[in-house]
Amino acid sequence: MIYNFNSGPAMLPPEVLQQASEAVLHYKAHQSILEISHRSYLYEEILDEAKSLLKELCELNDDFEILYLSGGASNLFAMIPMNFLTKNKSAAFVNTGYWSEKAIAATKYFSKVKIIASSENRHYNYIPSFVTKNIDAEYLHITTNNTIEGTQWKNFEKFNIPLFADMSSDILSRKINYNQFDFIYASTHKNLGTAGSNIVLLKKNLLEKINENVPAIFNFKNHVDAKSIYSTPSVYAVFISLLMLRWMKKQTLKNIFANNNLKAKMLYEAIDANPNFICEVEKEFRSQMNIVFKAKEKLLEEKFMHSAASNEIINIAGHRTAGGFRASIYNAMPMAGVEKLAALIRNFN
Numbered sequence: 001m002i003y004n005f006n007s008g009p010a011m012l013p014p015e016v017l018q019q020a021s022e023a024v025l026h027y028k029a030h031q032s033i034l035e036i037s038h039r040s041y042l043y044e045e046i047l048d049e050a051k052s053l054l055k056e057l058c059e060l061n062d063d064f065e066i067l068y069l070s071g072g073a074s075n076l077f078a079m080i081p082m083n084f085l086t087k088n089k090s091a092a093f094v095n096t097g098y099w100s101e102k103a104i105a106a107t108k109y110f111s112k113v114k115i116i117a118s119s120e121n122r123h124y125n126y127i128p129s130f131v132t133k134n135i136d137a138e139y140l141h142i143t144t145n146n147t148i149e150g151t152q153w154k155n156f157e158k159f160n161i162p163l164f165a166d167m168s169s170d171i172l173s174r175k176i177n178y179n180q181f182d183f184i185y186a187s188t189h190k191n192l193g194t195a196g197s198n199i200v201l202l203k204k205n206l207l208e209k210i211n212e213n214v215p216a217i218f219n220f221k222n223h224v225d226a227k228s229i230y231s232t233p234s235v236y237a238v239f240i241s242l243l244m245l246r247w248m249k250k251q252t253l254k255n256i257f258a259n260n261n262l263k264a265k266m267l268y269e270a271i272d273a274n275p276n277f278i279c280e281v282e283k284e285f286r287s288q289m290n291i292v293f294k295a296k297e298k299l300l301e302e303k304f305m306h307s308a309a310s311n312e313i314i315n316i317a318g319h320r321t322a323g324g325f326r327a328s329i330y331n332a333m334p335m336a337g338v339e340k341l342a343a344l345i346r347n348f349n
């Protein structure tokens, strides 16, 4: 079996791939999943079940609206400020790396930005602490898991303003109280399926705050009213997301969370035990989803990459801006794949 450690689109469970491929040839009512109308009952039942599973697995209360939109998390970087900000308002950000910076850059087109904390001074290898009271902005935006730098927020404080979070790379990977957030978004191509779609969980009271002059396709209220089918959705991506959610429910989140803990622990222990490797992320902020590490000597990097490939371990190169290695171990990565990689790291010389 090939173990794909890509950061996203990421490995999917074999049974999800099997079901997804069968549905291409024959879904229901003599149609392929690729041919069904997004206005048919067939799609309505897919979307309804996916939304209700998200609600159940995130243990969301009734205050939330759930949307499946097309595109990726990057779309939300721009849509959020477009809906909620204007030139004389501001958004607060904690800058924890590459994807926070992208969200900040998009927001600057619409409003002022206040960076209330940043870990840029140490190459984003930790999550900064900051004063949580009296933040003067419309909302605070954070990136709960930093896919490229390999850091992760470990707990979430209470703030005096709404909390917005990009959870693209760690949604449903660990125990979190989702109800303490006001706006959560994530691409579907890591823990929630494949590329082409994203999810938005937003508190209903935010809908009243939406600017009036937002074009329909970018307006969250419009998507709520149109039940996520204002524009023709990526039916297949939403269907695969449903298959992933069903798979997670079957595994149970309890088991998934315990495995994620163990998988990350195994890899960090192996890296720390071999002097040829180094993980520069501060221990208390190490991500359970993206294990970022380097070889101490550049020459060893290529050698390790070869030995990984000959052991059926693929896509462990770090992000193009970071170099080194990154092992992404989302929910679908089996324990056996991590055991294999951990043994390889431990014994490499």
Ligand code: PMP
Pocket: 008, 071, 072, 073, 074, 075, 099, 143, 145, 146, 147, 148, 166, 167, 168, 169, 187
């Ligand atoms: N946020 C985070 C944390 C990410 O890891 C990524 C990359 N997958 C994005 C945003 C951007 O997502 P997309 O490529 O789907 O726009």
